[in-house]
Amino acid sequence: MSDAPMSDAPMSDAPMSDVGPISSPTPELLPAGADGVLVRFALSPDPVAMAAAQGFERALEEAPLAGVIEVAPALVSLLLRFDPVQMRRADLIATLRPMAERAAREAGHLPDPIRRWQIPAAFGGENGPELAPIARALGLNETTAVEQISKADLRVLAIGFFPGQPYLGLLPERWNLPRLPELVPSVPAGAVVVAVRQIVLFGAASATGWRQVARAHFRCFDPARTEPMPLRAGDAIRFVPVSAGELAALDTPDGMGGARLEHLA
Template structure:
């Protein structure tokens, strides 16, 4: 549910969470995006950075430059001017994936879990458009959702200590790509040759909160083409 009025959750002496709803939903997330982009456009003196999440915007400020009441007043003022009109349409990104085999070691497990064929898993995964709800946990790690009901899969009982960079996984209703090699508990069904985190580029990830994503299957031989 979208709150009628935001809940301002105070986190210490230099940050607040402006919470706009109590659930993971497109409606709430789009309002977070709207507030995030509005604050980007109207820079408030003393705001250090803003980080959009599922249902809240995290605002970090310099308490020596702006007081909390002033900051809250400014946010309230900006919210009154928001009508959704100035918000740019989300972009759609297409992410190539090699499904199964050594690149997607859990594809067969996921298929068996849902009693469908691996081809059907791929068809379902590539058949939906996903929304980037937030980027967090690690650099370039986009939380995308939601996967079709028929593909909602629990996390692995034992997380892997090493998940290779580019691995595409499913964890409950979410899907996503591991931007760097890291430990992880999602079911890995494929791998993308695209770099989703490159610290030498600005921005370091091609994905932004609010973007729409579609996955499409490629063959192993096409990998090199997509790496460039």
């Protein structure tokens, strides 16, 4: 399997500043099960490796490979599943290797997004009980903390744990916060939670060790919709602060919660 998040923590709790950046990620191409190839650019959540993974995914979208039936991106890797009737694993690896090496060489920054979501969210209070203690820990007032989140250049880094659920990043360095020492028994669907410079927008009620700062009524998975999982890896995300009353009015049957999608290219 890929290194997509399998718990509510996408990677380790080690601060990213302690992980250390890598200037030139070296991709590994590894067999995965009977019909898979894992393309991995790092073992830790390094921003350059994230950029390489997203650039590689973009290249696969622009030039799909015959015989590849699924591409599942994670933070710093992608899992490709292929049809063994149409191709051999060794041939697929030979085709993928120069593409992965090029993505690694060109990974100076995340690829420019082609889509941007604006998602309304109510911060603080009952909708974000951890906002106030986080702001105090960072030496900020709550207004400034919300501004830093809502103005951050967030991208969908990976989707996992629940169907359609995004891991977003990266927040400024000062937001390199550890998870809580104990699990919160439950946060609601739409909870906006933070840790290790990342944000997760929960797709369903769940226990978590992440810190809830806000809530949205955007549902990242709804099997009744034409497109059940609207978010894609690489999408840009902006949270739009709204009041608790405004948020309540956005709890609509379509599950979009007032979210707006802008096409940038």
